[in-house]
Amino acid sequence: MPELAEVEFFRKRWNPGLGQTVERVLLHPAASVFRGCDATLLAEKLTGATLRSSEAAAKQMLFCFSGDTWLGIHLGMTGELTAQPADFATRKHDHLVLRQRDYSLVFSDHRMFGRIQFSTGPIAPAWWTSIATAILSDAFTVEAVATFLRRRARSPIKAVLLMQERFPGVGNWMADEILWRAAIHPKQPAGSLTPTQVKMLHKECRWVCRQALKIVGGESDTLQDPPKTWLFPHRWEDGGRDPMTGAKLLREQVGGRTTCWSPARQKLLG
C-alpha cells in the first residue's frame, strides 16, 4: 500500500497516542524490520517516553518522543500502523507495540520489507533530514526534473520516476498515474522527453501528489481510494479500460515493475 499519501494516512493513525506516555514496549530484536537498529536500546529509551509529535516525508514517518528520542518507520510493501485497545493481544506480524494507558500503538508488516530506525539526540537524525525535498516544495522545479532526466537519459521514464532522490514518495501506482495524465509512454527513455513533456511531467507529479494527499491521506479514518476518473481503480487487473478514452489498458513489466498504461494516449515517441 504505502506510497506518499498512504504513509500520511498511516501516520495519523497513531495520533490517539499523542501526549501519552509509553508504559511498555513489545518487540523481538531479531525481527528483520530492526535491521541496522539497536532494538534493545529502542525499547529501553521509549519506555517512559511521551509521544510528542509526528511527521511524514516521502515514504517515511518520524515519531518524536520526549527525551530527545526519535523513531523512524518505513512501511515497506505491506506495513501498517494502527492504534489498538490498550490490552490488545499481539498477533504474528506485530513487530513493534507501544503500550500506553489508553491505546497500544502497533506497527505490523507481514512481509517485513518495512524498517524501524531509532536515534537519540537534540536534533532530528540524518536518516530523516537527508530525505529529498518534497515534490510539493518550491525546490521541485521543472529545471530540477529536467537535469535529473538528463542524467538518467537511457532509463525508461517509469524507472526514473521511482527514484526517491528526485521523486520522494512516488511509488508504482503514483508513477503510472503521473505518466498516464502526462500522456507519456512508460518506456520512453528519460533523456528523450521533449521540453513540453518534461513540463507536463512536472505538473502532473505535483497534481497527483496534492490530490492523493487530499483523497487518500485526508481526514477519513478509513483508507479512501482515488475515484474512477483516475487510472488507479482500473490498473490492477487485466482487461481494464482507460477512464478517459475507454481504450484498453496494457500491463507489462517496465523497469522491473508491473506497469499499466493506455497505449491510446501514451505513445512512444521517436
Place this chain on the structure above:
DNA sequence: TCCTATGTTGTATG
C-alpha cells in the same frame, strides 16, 4: 504448484 505483490538495496556489468 506457480505467480503476483503499492519497496529498497547490494552486486555485477557496462
Place this chain on the structure above:
DNA sequence: ACATACAACATAGG
C-alpha cells in the same frame, strides 16, 4: 566514478 539492470530480501493470497 557513474549509470543501468536485476536478484534478493520474506510472506501471503489467488
